Amino acid sequence: MQRSPREHFWNTLIWPLLWPLLLVQAALVALCVLVIWLLGWMSPGYASWSATLWLMLALLVGSCLNVAAFLMLVRTRAKHKETRLMQQLVELERHTQTLANQQAVTPSDQAPAQGDLSAVLPIARLAQANRVLSSVATSMTEHSPPPLTSQSADDDAKRLLDDLHYEQQQVRQLLAGRDRAREESRLKSEYLGLLQREADGLFDHLNEQLTTQVSEDCRANILEVRERVADIRALLMNLVEHRDVKTEDSAGAVPVTSALRVLVVDDGPVNLMLARQMLENQGLYVEGVSSGEQALERQQQSFFDLVFMDIFMPTISGLETTRRWREVEATQGGRKSVLVALTANADNTGREECLSAGLDDLLTKPYQPEALLGVINTWFPGTVGAASDQ
Known part of the structure; x- marks a missing residue:
């Protein structure tokens, strides 16, 4: 409910100043009446009309002063309100x-100048x-875009629904693809596990055949076949254990921080690739060759601190390559490389044969990454740790 202008004026200016003055005036009248009563009660014989007139005159003067103070306060308050206005x-x-x-926007009548505002x-x-x-307001209404009609709103809602249905269809297709990928991954894991078990069984069977009485040619063939089966077992083991590991990009690769130079000699491309990958991930400088001839050529070109030598290789075996490697080192009289055999023949006879050919150590196939790094730490302590920490 809106107040009238008169009521607003009364509540803002008059009433806040008037009621204190009314209280003062009432107190003054009460004081005058009290004085007259006291004079008449204490000395009734001396009371006269002159005293009463003087008191009434004082009451009149006080009332006039109250009215004057009230008007001055109203004027001051009105000036303050006007200034704020x-x-x-x-x-x-x-x-x-x-x-x-x-x-x-140009108004119909011009506003007064800044100097004429006071007038x-x-x-x-x-x-x-x-x-x-x-x-x-009129200009904004004229230039505002037209409101959306019900037809355009329905079209927008239809487009939004179509987009939503399309996105839902895409999500369903992605979920179906994810489920298919999971099923294929599970099947591949089962197939790899089956192949690994079959390879292990074949490897054990070949070991049993070596314990029987066979000719030297048959024994050599069995050893060669067992070496190939060992390579297959190493491949399957790495595939099963690292199936879900993704290859890191060049930005995340470990930089070469070690001065250790490693040469891997293996005619199996898969084993060669796996060994190089494991060693390079440790920050080592690694080269790989697939035959004994290539290994001897690299010996003439560069020095290698550590050489992993596959024993069963065509043309020149790992044992013969080792003998020639040691002969070259003996003629040159320089530093000697640490030669480690990679073989599946880990019995006493095979170990003695490797050591007699000039090999320093032996690593049995299939080998784990921990075993490969353990050999490096044995001959070069702290090399792998320093590379991997940096």
Whole structure:
């Protein structure tokens, strides 16, 4: 419920000042009456009309002073309210003019100049600001985009639904592809496990055949076949254990930080690749060759601290390559490389044969990455740890 202007004026200016003065006036009248009663009660013989008149005169003078103080307070409060009103009015005109300039709106009648504002009544200035705001509102309504019709809203809703259905279909296809990939991965794991078990059984059977009485040619063939089966077992073991490991990109590869130079000699490309990968992941400098001839050629070109030598290789076996390697080192008289045999023949006879050929150590196939790194730590302590920490 809105208040009337008169009621607002009364509650804002008059009443906050009037009721204290009324209380003072009532107190003054009560004091005068009390003084007259005391004089009449204490000395009734001396009471006269002159004293009463003087008291009434004092009461009249006090009332006049109260009225004068009331008017002065009303004037001061009215000045204060007027000052605040003019400040707010100036702010309103400034913001109104800013909106009008932004909307390029020209009011029907020009606003008075800044120097003439004091001569214009506040009511006229408020009316002018109201007209400018009305013009701005009209301009904004004219330039605003038309509201969306029900047909366009229905079209937008239909497009959104179509997009949602398409995205849902894509998600379902991705989920189905993920399920198929998981099933294929499970089947591959089962197949790899089956192949590994079959390879292990074949390897054990070949070991049993070596314990029987066979000719030297048959024994050599069995050893060669067992060496190939050992390579297959190593491949299957790495595939089963590292099936879910993804190859790191060049940005995440371990930098070559060790001065240790390693040569891997193996005619099996898979074993050669696996050995190089495991060693390079430790930050070592690794080269690989697939025959004894290539290994001897690399010996003439560069020195290698560590050589992993496959025993069963065509043309020149690992044992013969080792003998020739040691002969070259003996003629040169320099540093000697550490030669480690890679073989599946880990019995006493095979170990003695390897050591007598000039090999320093023996690593049995299929070997784990920990066993390969253990050999390096045995002959070169701290090399692998320093490379992997950096």
